[in-house]
Amino acid sequence: VTDRIRTVIFGLGPIGAGIATLAASRPDIDLIGGVDSAPDKAGRSLGDILGVETGNARVLDDASAALGELRPQVVLHATGSYLPDVQDQLIACARAGANVVSTCEELSYPWQRHPDLAKKLDAEARSNGVTLLGTGVNPGFVMDTLAVALSAACQRVERVTLTRVVDVSQRRLQLQRKVGMGLSLDDFRASVGAGRFGHVGLAESCWMLARGLGWTLDSLDETIELVAGEGGLAAGMRQTATGTANGRTVITATVQMSAAAERPRDEIAIDGAPPVRMVLEGGIQGDSATAAIVVNAVPRVLAHEPGLVTMLDLPVVASRGA
Amino acid sequence: VTDRIRTVIFGLGPIGAGIATLAASRPDIDLIGGVDSAPDKAGRSLGDILGVETGNARVLDDASAALGELRPQVVLHATGSYLPDVQDQLIACARAGANVVSTCEELSYPWQRHPDLAKKLDAEARSNGVTLLGTGVNPGFVMDTLAVALSAACQRVERVTLTRVVDVSQRRLQLQRKVGMGLSLDDFRASVGAGRFGHVGLAESCWMLARGLGWTLDSLDETIELVAGEGGLAAGMRQTATGTANGRTVITATVQMSAAAERPRDEIAIDGAPPVRMVLEGGIQGDSATAAIVVNAVPRVLAHEPGLVTMLDLPVVASRGA
Numbered sequence A, B: 001v002t003d004r005i006r007t008v009i010f011g012l013g014p015i016g017a018g019i020a021t022l023a024a025s026r027p028d029i030d031l032i033g034g035v036d037s038a039p040d041k042a043g044r045s046l047g048d049i050l051g052v053e054t055g056n057a058r059v060l061d062d063a064s065a066a067l068g069e070l071r072p073q074v075v076l077h078a079t080g081s082y083l084p085d086v087q088d089q090l091i092a093c094a095r096a097g098a099n100v101v102s103t104c105e106e107l108s109y110p111w112q113r114h115p116d117l118a119k120k121l122d123a124e125a126r127s128n129g130v131t132l133l134g135t136g137v138n139p140g141f142v143m144d145t146l147a148v149a150l151s152a153a154c155q156r157v158e159r160v161t162l163t164r165v166v167d168v169s170q171r172r173l174q175l176q177r178k179v180g181m182g183l184s185l186d187d188f189r190a191s192v193g194a195g196r197f198g199h200v201g202l203a204e205s206c207w208m209l210a211r212g213l214g215w216t217l218d219s220l221d222e223t224i225e226l227v228a229g230e231g232g233l234a235a236g237m238r239q240t241a242t243g244t245a246n247g248r249t250v251i252t253a254t255v256q257m258s259a260a261a262e263r264p265r266d267e268i269a270i271d272g273a274p275p276v277r278m279v280l281e282g283g284i285q286g287d288s289a290t291a292a293i294v295v296n297a298v299p300r301v302l303a304h305e306p307g308l309v310t311m312l313d314l315p316v317v318a319s320r321g322a
Helices: A014-025 A046-050 A063-070 A083-095 A115-127 A145-153 A173-178 A185-194 A202-213 A286-296 A298-303 B014-025 B046-050 B063-070 B083-095 B115-127 B145-151 B173-178 B185-194 B202-213 B286-296 B298-303
Strands: A005-010 A029-035 A058-060 A074-077 A099-102 A131-134 A156-167 A219-228 A234-245 A248-258 A265-273 A276-281 A307-309 B005-010 B029-035 B058-060 B074-077 B099-102 B131-134 B156-167 B219-228 B234-245 B248-258 B265-273 B276-281 B307-309
Touching (some): A005 A014, A005 A063, A005 A298, A014 A029, A014 A074, A014 A286, A063 A083, A074 A083, A083 A099, A083 A115, A099 A298, A115 A131, A115 A307, A131 A298, A145 A156, A145 A202, A145 A265, A145 B145, A145 B286, A156 A202, A185 A234, A202 A219, A202 A234, A202 A248, A219 A248, B005 B063, B005 B298, B014 B029, B014 B046, B046 B058, B058 B063, B063 B083, B074 B083, B074 B298, B083 B099, B083 B115, B083 B131, B099 B298, B115 B131, B145 B156, B145 B265, B185 B219, B202 B219, B202 B234, B219 B248, B286 B298
Parallel strands (some): A005 A029, A005 A074, B029 B058, B074 B099, B099 B131
Antiparallel strands (some): A156 A265, A234 A248, A265 A276, A276 B276, B156 B265, B234 B248, B265 B276
């Protein structure tokens, strides 16, 4: 079979490995290699790292060399949350002629936080004839694209309230740390104060939602508070973003990620005419579903014209499993 | 303002009037006229019929004459559920150079039930440089597009179960009749046997969903049963479509429309990995939301390349209310 999509995985942390494993199982995708500079991965067989069959695909540490040699049509990118940290990687992909689907949270809607960088990436994508997309469960789907999709049923939207409650007790240690699980109040406050703490992308979801609804936000404020657990230590955190337009609160988005969270769920409430109340009982599982969305987005990204796009620009992304 | 979208409403029954009223309220739409042959509408002022301000827009009974004179960019079409009945109207719109968003249920996904007619309409649309879309709440959104959108979060989809429960006790008499409310069992059976009874478009939703998920259905069977009400008369009906692929049931779609229906709602359950369980408590209100979806789809249809399209071809349709 020669018409499978030549695909490289860039970043083999837990999320990247999940994406690569799913991609390897898809009959329309040919996973031809990986990029990761970690000493326990670079130079090894990709299949050995993943524990699945990927032919003679290898993991290389030098992205430009790997991309130049492999010439993938698509790079699945999962190396970081912050756009300035990964911009050079994205540009290297574009210059190698590869379309990119990335889990970088700040790439999901970069036009507000990083307008100059967004313009630069858009220009790189266009001049190299490729499409760049940032996506995932959150940001990318459950607190933005899905809310915009539900608004189709509304003659008028006055306010959107988004609630995501995740029980992290059974999740990756890395995620538990990210939300402060086990910290004392003082350490929690210090972590919040130091920045790069909590969920990345809540603001991006709000900006994407506003853009989808044709709203211009006057302000978007974020707060992070401790969710108390046993012995006065943090069970996790609750992060809230509040967006206003014309002096009114129009978006309230809350992500609670903690151990023993009550009633994990995703909820979208649209106040408007008619109103819409959506609940995903149990919530969408972050890691597994993020891998799904990234891989499911591949055909839509390949079919789209070149440039930096968001999920709102693509026709509905669908599961293409067997 | 000269860059508003020149729009005509074709069909001024309850749904068409709702669409037109919403369209008249949108700042980007210029509602320039209507088409309806009913003696109590033809020849009158559109604004008088709707009870809203529409300038000097009038309602004409001759579609071709009206379209030729008004040259709309978009026709909002709401005259019937069955594609063979309305095909000449759609072709007249295309030949007048108008894009069409129609509530015709069979147009939402016509490729299975009316393949030749779908090809013909697609060719007419392309040769006239316009886009044709059939949409609404159901079919068009809550039992097809939304289910496909939710599947983005799934690595694998095994089965989709769709449930829509509508309490028709406060709804239009026309709708109550359509679902058999008040009929005896014998009359209900006779109505089902005579055809053109019940909800139109359930099969179209299933075919659209299958197409969205990349499935080929082996069979799709529909049943209609009476929902018992007071005094042994029908409170309404329950209609179920069951789709199989490779010998397995993969889609079960049920619409219950009856008086005093318990827990009105829309529910989408995706069995797969990870599974997804969505509930819209109360359900999406059919008439009001159909008007919303039709009007909200206008910018997406205008931006799309010519042809006969479905909701799955368009980037996410969003509320563009103020």
